[in-house]
Amino acid sequence: MNFDRFLQYFVFLACVTLLVKPIGSYMAKVFRRETTFLDPLALPIERLTHKLCGIDPEQQMNWKEYAFAFVWITLWGTLLLYLVFSIQQFLPWFYPKYMSTPMTPDLALNTALSFVTTSTWQAYGGETTMSYTSQMLALVTGNFLGGAAGLAVGMCFIRGFANSRDERLGNFYVDFFRALYWLLLPISFLGSLALIAQGVPMNFNPYTTAIGLEGQPQIIAQGPVAVLEIIKNLGTNGGGFFNVNGAHPYANPTPLTNFIGMLAIAVLPAAFTYTFGSLTERKREGWTLYILMAILFSIGIFSCDWFESKGNPLLTEKIQLSEPANLEGKETRFGIAQSVLTAITTSNTSTGSYNSMHDSYTPLGGMVPLVDMLIGQFIFGGLGGGLYGIILWVLITMFVVGLMVGRTPEYLGEKIGPKEMKLIALYILVTPLTVLILAAIAVATKDGLAGLTTNIGPHGATSIVYAYASCNANNGQNFAGLSANSPFYNVTTAIAMLTGRFALSIPAIALAGRFSLQPTRNPTQGTMPSDTPTFAVVFIATVFVIGALSYFPILVLGPVVEHFLMYEGRLF
Amino acid sequence: MFKPILPTLRMTMVLALVTGIILPLAVTGIARMVFKEQADGSLVRQANGQIIGSVLIGQNFAKPEYFHARPSAAGSGYGAEASSGTNLGPTSEKLVNGAKDFPSVRQLAEQYKKENELELSAIIPVDAVTRSGSGLDPHISPENALLQAKRVAKARNLSESAVKDLVRAHTENRQLGFLGEPRINVLMLNLALDKLHD
Numbered sequence: 001m002n003f004d005r006f007l008q009y010f011v012f013l014a015c016v017t018l019l020v021k022p023i024g025s026y027m028a029k030v031f032r033r034e035t036t037f038l039d040p041l042a043l044p045i046e047r048l049t050h051k052l053c054g055i056d057p058e059q060q061m062n063w064k065e066y067a068f069a070f071v072w073i074t075l076w077g078t079l080l081l082y083l084v085f086s087i088q089q090f091l092p093w094f095y096p097k098y099m100s101t102p103m104t105p106d107l108a109l110n111t112a113l114s115f116v117t118t119s120t121w122q123a124y125g126g127e128t129t130m131s132y133t134s135q136m137l138a139l140v141t142g143n144f145l146g147g148a149a150g151l152a153v154g155m156c157f158i159r160g161f162a163n164s165r166d167e168r169l170g171n172f173y174v175d176f177f178r179a180l181y182w183l184l185l186p187i188s189f190l191g192s193l194a195l196i197a198q199g200v201p202m203n204f205n206p207y208t209t210a211i212g213l214e215g216q217p218q219i220i221a222q223g224p225v226a227v228l229e230i231i232k233n234l235g236t237n238g239g240g241f242f243n244v245n246g247a248h249p250y251a252n253p254t255p256l257t258n259f260i261g262m263l264a265i266a267v268l269p270a271a272f273t274y275t276f277g278s279l280t281e282r283k284r285e286g287w288t289l290y291i292l293m294a295i296l297f298s299i300g301i302f303s304c305d306w307f308e309s310k311g312n313p314l315l316t317e318k319i320q321l322s323e324p325a326n327l328e329g330k331e332t333r334f335g336i337a338q339s340v341l342t343a344i345t346t347s348n349t350s351t352g353s354y355n356s357m358h359d360s361y362t363p364l365g366g367m368v369p370l371v372d373m374l375i376g377q378f379i380f381g382g383l384g385g386g387l388y389g390i391i392l393w394v395l396i397t398m399f400v401v402g403l404m405v406g407r408t409p410e411y412l413g414e415k416i417g418p419k420e421m422k423l424i425a426l427y428i429l430v431t432p433l434t435v436l437i438l439a440a441i442a443v444a445t446k447d448g449l450a451g452l453t454t455n456i457g458p459h460g461a462t463s464i465v466y467a468y469a470s471c472n473a474n475n476g477q478n479f480a481g482l483s484a485n486s487p488f489y490n491v492t493t494a495i496a497m498l499t500g501r502f503a504l505s506i507p508a509i510a511l512a513g514r515f516s517l518q519p520t521r522n523p524t525q526g527t528m529p530s531d532t533p534t535f536a537v538v539f540i541a542t543v544f545v546i547g548a549l550s551y552f553p554i555l556v557l558g559p560v561v562e563h564f565l566m567y568e569g570r571l572f
Numbered sequence: 573m574f575k576p577i578l579p580t581l582r583m584t585m586v587l588a589l590v591t592g593i594i595l596p597l598a599v600t601g602i603a604r605m606v607f608k609e610q611a612d613g614s615l616v617r618q619a620n621g622q623i624i625g626s627v628l629i630g631q632n633f634a635k636p637e638y639f640h641a642r643p644s645a646a647g648s649g650y651g652a653e654a655s656s657g658t659n660l661g662p663t664s665e666k667l668v669n670g671a672k673d674f675p676s677v678r679q680l681a682e683q684y685k686k687e688n689e690l691e692l693s694a695i696i697p698v699d700a701v702t703r704s705g706s707g708l709d710p711h712i713s714p715e716n717a718l719l720q721a722k723r724v725a726k727a728r729n730l731s732e733s734a735v736k737d738l739v740r741a742h743t744e745n746r747q748l749g750f751l752g753e754p755r756i757n758v759l760m761l762n763l764a765l766d767k768l769h770d
Contacts, residue, residue: 007750053582069576076584098653128654141592145584173579180587185595192599193606199628201613202596202603207653208613210623212631213638213762219653220629222613226603227596244655247705249628250613255752311698312662319681320695322715328667328677328702329657332642332711335753357657357705459661481659562663571665 001305005337009301012262012341013294016380019267020290024274030182031155031175031275042181049177060168063513066156067506069172070149074116074501077145081112084138093132098207098221101129101485110490115142117501118150118382120232120239120352120476121467121493123485127221127242132204135241140228144184147235147383151179153505154272154384157391160512161412162280164520169512183268184234191230191264199253202226225250233264236382238352238476245477246342246355247331258338258355262345269349269386276387280412288531289390292539296379300344300368307365309336313567326365329357340365347372350382352476359455359463359479363566366479367559370466373473375547376431376504382474388508392427394530397542399424401528410527413520420514423507430503431472432550438468438492439554447488454481457572458565462558471496616759625759626652630710633762636687637727639712639720641758642699643680646707657705677701688723711755714743730768738764 029036050057061069085108088094101107101124114121115138126135152175159169196202201222208220225241229251232238242248252258270290277286311324330339339356346353347369358366372379378389395411399421402409409416416424442448442464452460463479470477471493478484484493529535548555603611614627625631630641632650644650645658660667670676675683680701685694697716717739725732742761746752 004746004750011750049586052586053579055579055583065575068573069580072576073580073583076581080584080588125654125656136596137588137592140596141588144591145587148587172576173583176583180591185591189595189599193602196599196603196607196610199610199614202600202611203613204600205612208615208623208626210615210625210631212625213759213766214633214635216632218625218629218631218650220613220626221653221655224596224600226611227599231591242655242706244657244706247657248655249630249706249708249710250626253614253628255747259751314662314668315677318678319701320693321701322695322697325698326662327698327704328662329659329705330702331704331706331709332699332713332755333709333752338752355705357659359659359661360657360705362662454659455661455664457663459663463661479659479661480657481661562661566663570663571668572661572663 001302001309005305005309008337009341012259013298015263016266016270017294020271020274023267023271024286025278027183027268027271027275028278030178032279033178036182038182038186046177046181053173055173057171057174059171061171062167063156063160063169063509063516066169066172067509070153070505070509071502073145073149073176077116077142078112081115081138081142082108084134085111088131088134091131091133093204095131095206098127098219099129099131101125103129106487106490107485110494112138112142113494113497114476115139115237115239116146117474117497118146118235118237118350119471119474119497119500120237121471121478121497122239122352122476123490123493125243126240127223132223135228136224139239140231143228143231143235143237143239144180146237147184147231148176148179150236150382150384151183151268152176152384153509154387157384157388157508157512158276158279160516161276161414163516165518166516167513169516184231187234187264188227188231191234191260192226194260195226195229195257198257200226200229200257201250229261230264232353233261233351234268236265236269236349236351238346238350240353244357246353247357252355255333255338258334258342261353262341265345265349265351265353266380268383269380272384272387282412284531285412288536289394292536293379293390295536296540296543297344297348300348300372300379301340304340304344304365304368305336307362308340310362312362314569314571326360326362329360331356343369344372345380346477347475348377348379348381350377350385350474352470352478354477357480358477359481363459363462363559363562366462367555369477370462370469370559371548371551371555373469373475374431374435374551375543377473377475385474385505388505392424392508393543394539395424396428396546397535397539398528398530400542401538405526407526410521411530413522414515414518415521420511423511423514427504427507428546430499434472434496434499435465435468436554438496439465442468442492445488447486450486451483451489453483455479455572458558458562459572462562465554465558467493468496472500474500616763627757627760628710630708631759633758636723638762638765639717639724639758642709642712643675643701643703644707644709645703650708652708655706655708657707658703688719690719710757710759712758714739714754714756717756717761724765728765728769735765738768
């Protein structure tokens with residue numbers, strides 16, 4: 001790795017690390033309803049909102065009530081988005097000449113579910129499908145909803161660990177609007193202005209007709225882009241305004257906008273580890289979680305950078321290129337470094353806002369984001385989801401260690417008994433079951449294979465697995481060569497998004513409920529400490545053995561075999 | 573189980589109002605006052621007001637007297653109403669050997685050498701023969717521009733060194749000194765070329 005690229009990765013990770021403590025302790029204050037500098041602005045709006053929605057802020061919920069509130073708001077959100085999409089041709093700012101992709105019921109339902117579950121899988125091209133009203137009223141709202149609900153669930157999970165013999169896990173409604181008014185809304189407001197200053201459009205003008213320097217006409221899509229572009233990253237959603245998402249020069253005009261976007265993605269989930277440490281009064285444990293995330297993140301960056309900067313031998317051997325780097329599907333202003341940084345940040349955080357075409361990555365370079373999505377979005381991870389993701393992996397590690405020494409495993413003074421372990425096993429099995437079964441159906445049916453219009457062979461197989469891995473991880477990025485706007489893919493990917501959102505978060509909430517009722521025990525001599533380098537090594541080994549081995553066969557059939565065939569010169 | 577139905581419905585409505593309507597309109601309003609150019613898409617106009625394009629959006633150049641942008645997969649080339657990359661994988665027959673109406677990377681390299689009168693063994697910048705992710709990449713690498721300078725100078729009866737100086741003057745460095753890659757905005761460079769004659 002040359003120094004220019006290393007510096008860009010290093011500065012990014014350094015910025016995130018420096019922000020963990022200040023942002024993390026701010027979040028702890030916000031959700032504890034302590035005084036913050038935003039109170040004079042946000043408190044009156046919060047009070048008004050509670051009144052409008054009929055919320056009693058003092059009411060406390062147990063895990064079931066919390067989970068139901070979370071499910072219901074997701075359902076209402078889906079309905080709202082579906083309605084807006086269905087009637088978009090009657091609402092303002094719809095240009096039928098350019099928005100030519102028909103909004104079929106299956107596409108509308110798929111997209112609605114996709115945005116409220118923070119998947120933001122996009123089976124359509126933004127500028128050829130969505131009216132400005134849909135982009136604004138449906139997609140921006142869906143982005144805020146998914147992000148705020150995710151943070152709330154994360155808070156509920158933290159309280160489960162902080163509590164001792166107590167079933168009160170907080171109030172979903174209060175947490176939701178705290179996340180909105182104290183975090184997402186103010187940051188989005190300032191962030192969107194920063195993006196506009198760098199060149200991201202924010203207007204309601206019709207598509208511009210230009211006559212180029214050589215006299216050729218060019219139609220340029222416009223719209224209220226900036227507001228969507230900031231919350232898509234901040235809420236770890238990822239669905240962009242345009243077809244090519246963050247690669248579009250209007251969505252992401254400069255390396256700086258890209259850098260801001262990546263910070264917006266990573267900082268809140270990273271800082272949430274500090275919030276966890278702070279609320280459970282075990283700051284060292286919080287930092288341990290962050291360090292584990294940072295190590296795994298760096299491994300992803302280095303491996304992806306390695307393969308992308310080596311390029312595609314099929315091209316470099318026949319043509320003398322100035323450097324072997326793989327720039328097919330990448331933008332000049334981003335080069336390898338900002339493209340790889342974005343691929344790894346987005347694939348780890350359930351954010352699909354890629355800025356280069358992952359379909360055109362080298363086989364193993366493209367396998368890195370795929371593995372990131374398969375092992376479960378906990379390296380920073382989605383808002384809220386990242387934290388319970390990594391803690392569930394910690395619990396599995398504790399279980400494995402417990403088996404070795406023959407003791408009941410514990411974490412932070414909470415016993416992991418058979419009932420807790422069943423919930424954890426459920427969480428771990430959801431992803432392989434969903435992804436592998438749906439991918440198997442797709443490669444075995446005509447409707448599934450019909451999606452392979454751009455790439456075939458092992459690369460085609462990878463693109464199908466990538467689609468389900470992405471939807472199940474609520475990520476939304478894709479190998480865009482797969483033609484996924486068909487009833488078959490719209491329905492099957494929606495199933496993956498639903499299992500990914502609910503079959504992962506509900507066991508986590510239930511687990512929080514069980515831990516909340518347990519007394520917190522003091523550590524004894526036999527307790528495995530969870531803040532040591534030894535633990536870190538065991539943790540990473542567990543992730544690779546359990547996470548990677550579940551998918552070993554499919555990874556061999558897809559990217560690995562393609563890698564070797566590429567060096568043999570085979571084409572498809 | 574059904575207790576949250578009404579509160580969550582009302583929450584969804586409030587959320588749609590605050591984030592789906594008030595926020596975008598407020599930001600648009602402020603942007604119109606403070607960053608009007610950028611908010612409207614950074615459009616470039618001729619003296620008579622005719623829109624030439626956008627600083628941020630690449631466009632096609634085929635004539636020898638202009639610098640050429642990267643090959644594009646958006647629409648029929650730089651279609652800014654439908655952004656797209658090729659999405660072709662590394663072992664794609666189409667990418668390596670080409671197809672009907674789709675020149676392969678090798679054919680693009682041959683064409684590039686021919687246009688710029690380069691030797692057969694010449695080394696070619698990667699960005700000159702690969703298609704960008706958006707298909708609307710407004711930039712090329714400085715190496716790419718310098719290799720095209722001879723052709724442009726010849727077509728315009730300018731000295732090669734004058735054109736190369738212009739290229740160097742239009743090279744944008746890494747942002748803040750370390751972010752992204754050095755690059756040249758093709759449209760702005762070509763506009764500056766046209767001005768040289770005035």
